[in-house]
Amino acid sequence: TSEKDFLTLIEYLNEEKETNGIMIQAPLPKHIDKKKVYETISPDKDVDAISNISLGRIFLGESKLIPCTVKSVMALLKKTKIKIEGANAVVVGRSDIVGKPLAHLLLQESATVTITHSKTKNLKEICKKADILCVSIGKAEFITEEYIKEGAIVIDIGINVLEDGSIKGDVKFDEVSKLSSFITPTPNGVGSVTVAMLLDNLLYLYNLQNNIKM
Numbered sequence: 001t002s003e004k005d006f007l008t009l010i011e012y013l014n015e016e017k018e019t020n021g022i023m024i025q026a027p028l029p030k031h032i033d034k035k036k037v038y039e040t041i042s043p044d045k046d047v048d049a050i051s052n053i054s055l056g057r058i059f060l061g062e063s064k065l066i067p068c069t070v071k072s073v074m075a076l077l078k079k080t081k082i083k084i085e086g087a088n089a090v091v092v093g094r095s096d097i098v099g100k101p102l103a104h105l106l107l108q109e110s111a112t113v114t115i116t117h118s119k120t121k122n123l124k125e126i127c128k129k130a131d132i133l134c135v136s137i138g139k140a141e142f143i144t145e146e147y148i149k150e151g152a153i154v155i156d157i158g159i160n161v162l163e164d165g166s167i168k169g170d171v172k173f174d175e176v177s178k179l180s181s182f183i184t185p186t187p188n189g190v191g192s193v194t195v196a197m198l199l200d201n202l203l204y205l206y207n208l209q210n211n212i213k214m
Helices: 003-015 034-040 052-059 068-079 099-108 123-127 190-209
Strands: 088-092 112-116 132-135 153-156
Touching (some): 068 190, 088 123
């Protein structure tokens, strides 16, 4: 499929009344520009909130539509009963659809937020101060016990498929689970909740499109 045909299909689905949400399954083929694809999706059908308009609304505090992965992280944190307000939260990873919006939502909850990335110096020391550590860097088992403060809540967002076919997160679960007060596994962690959040977003869009009060 050419990029032009793909974008044309999205434009058709934007107008097609039987379609309530559009989600792009990454990664896309190299010949298709993902930014063009994201910007072609109508904000009214952007079920994963990945377009600039959708993300802009989040940063302005004007949207209930949150990227599904980020929404699942926030839901998991609230299930732990931790008081996010005043907590020291560290986000490892600065992607536009996970790291940045997650940091913003934590900030909205009045956490003290630090965003770290591949150029961050003293990463271990920064992570070791975190009450809440959210990791999304795409490196299998990168975060070990040396990065963890005892009693910290650790949310592993990473999914890495190894050469032997096994799936690992960005956190070394066996080590970190001994120190953390709560940790999500990979698989069957954040990803499982993300599916539920996708359906929640789709219902929100359906209600919005049909003028149903929520």
